[in-house]
Amino acid sequence: MFDKILIANRGEIACRVIKTARKMGIRTVAVYSDADKDALHVRMADEAVHIGPPQANQSYIVIDKIMAAIKATGAQAVHPGYGFLSERAEFAQALAAAGVEFIGPPVGAIEAMGDKITSKKLAAEAGVSTVPGYMGLIGDADEAVKISREIGYPVMIKASAGGGGKGMRIAWNDQEVVEGFQSSKNEAASSFGDDRIFIEKFVTSPRHIEIQVLGDKHGNCLYLGERECSIQRRNQKVIEEAPSPFLDPETRKAMGEQAVALAKAVDYCSAGTVEFIVDGEKNFYFLEMNTRLQVEHPVTELITRIDLVEQMIRVAAGEKLAFGQEDIDLDGWAIESRLYAEDPYRNFLPSIGRLTRYRPPEEHSHLTSVVRNDTGVYEGGEISMYYDPMIAKLCTWAPDRERAIEAMRDAVDAFEVEGIGHNLPFLSAVMDHPRFIEGRLTTAFIADEFPDGFSGVTLPGSTLRRVAAVAAAMKLIVERRAARISGTMSNHERAVGTRWVVSAQGEEFDVAIENGGEEATVRFADDEGLGVRLDWTPGDTVARANIGGDAMALKVELRTEGFRIRYRGSDLDVKVRTPRAAELARLMPEKLPPDTSKMLLCPMPGVVVKINVAEGDEVQDGQALCTVEAMKMENVLRAERKAKVSKINAKPGQSLAVDEVIMEFE
Known part of the structure; x- marks a missing residue:
């Protein structure tokens, strides 16, 4: 086994590899750019080597700089993570020439399957069903238009060396091909140093389902079930789950066996993923093979209890797989939500800045539930404009899909992120969406269900009442505390009323609070009473409440007349006023925002x-x-x-x- 490995990557995947290496007693080396000098992966590693400016094409994907770091530290093996150099055959060749082990597949497999054009041709030759398309090199936009017309719109323009949604566009007409072709080439060149583009038919309303494969250097290869990756935005995955709510055992077996056959055809070893698109009749078509670890690998780990990074390291060290296909058992259900530094209220555009608050939910692993958060950031750290906007992968596991979804709802509710725009509200919205709950997914889910973008969630009436009850109970705590402080200063504690008017989401609730404090009954004008048990002190950013046995976690920010409350995808300005103050507030004119329409x-x-x-x-x-x-x-x-x-x-x-x-x- 290796004594020291270098991770040729950054962010959460570098941290993820370091955790497993540490568990195995292997020392680690991090590499970092100027932008990452204070990054979490640098702090976690045993050693760290500076490799250049912030731009990836001047640091993380410069092979000579990585090789110099290996030589300087004496690392015996390199884990590439995903992206960057993970699917660059030249990098694997350079490592082999230096006598350093690549923790990934052999060069031949990378060359055959890492290139999307070559992999399509090989899959077709092997009898694998593939999507119609043009696999040759495309010279310019005019040729791209001609090819697209022959295939038939819509088409997918894709980077040959791409991944993660980079260098990918859907075009529905000639003009979109012209625009998309050049943008795809630019992104491909910037992200991968390879601007080759190919075009294929875009299958409408498909599911994106992928098979995890794992092989060793002794000819053993198996599959570890599938992942449903259909919820995507801009061809980038947002939520994944394992297994798929759509596949039956027969289809799963057929896809798995086909994925293994394809892997064996190129003598594949290490972890890899064969991606398919699946139509409504469970017909599946080979899309591509990723000759690396996938971003969404944790959900497979959670349902198989197999550490894929550990297996990659063991395979690279020459060990045989310690289990066979018959030993693979898919246990329970796992869901992964990707936390992106993207503002959903601005059409998911990237957001950068300092994480003034970053408090993930507490991780745990119990017999009936698991919460796991793979991350590469920390509170006070900087989100840079130079790299991918994903900052964490929040995962939950439970014995069945319904409970895994509920665990994810609770985990997202408790996840605190401030200082940047982020997609936590959107993740909440998806978890509560009827179509997601039913498992009726396609890659067009977001486009279909959020055609005008995301503007927040409108809470149903019953949920809004519960939020109003919690707000009233918190307001009483705030006022009683203020009264005690003023009473101490003046030797006269003022009386605090128990009647309030709570306004939120365009509705008003007249309430009266009985008792108060940590346990209170909030009674509404229609005489409905809600018992509220509250764990909150003014200054806390999360209020944990229990109403009728149902737990709630609300993100809270104290304001002059109430609170900003974020819950289940909603962002509410909740006013809690005395009846007289509420009456006067209704008479106040509304301040209009400035006109920026021109x-x-x-x-x-x-x-x-x-x-x-x-x-x-x-x-x-x-x-x-x-x-x-x-x-x-x-x-x-x-x-x-x-x-x-x-x-x-x-x-x-x-x-x-x-x-x-x-x-x-x-």
């Missing part, structure tokens, strides 16, 4: 890549105005209506902050 504002921190128009131009609804790049993704900003450009305030190469004015219109 301005194009930068929706996220980023760099202007291209300005598509000039001052004086007439633009049409949907016309591309400019492109802004952030976190390795190009975002095309379009006109919302017909207008004339009166002033352009930004230029290509300029860095912009959120809401900075890019251009103005007449």
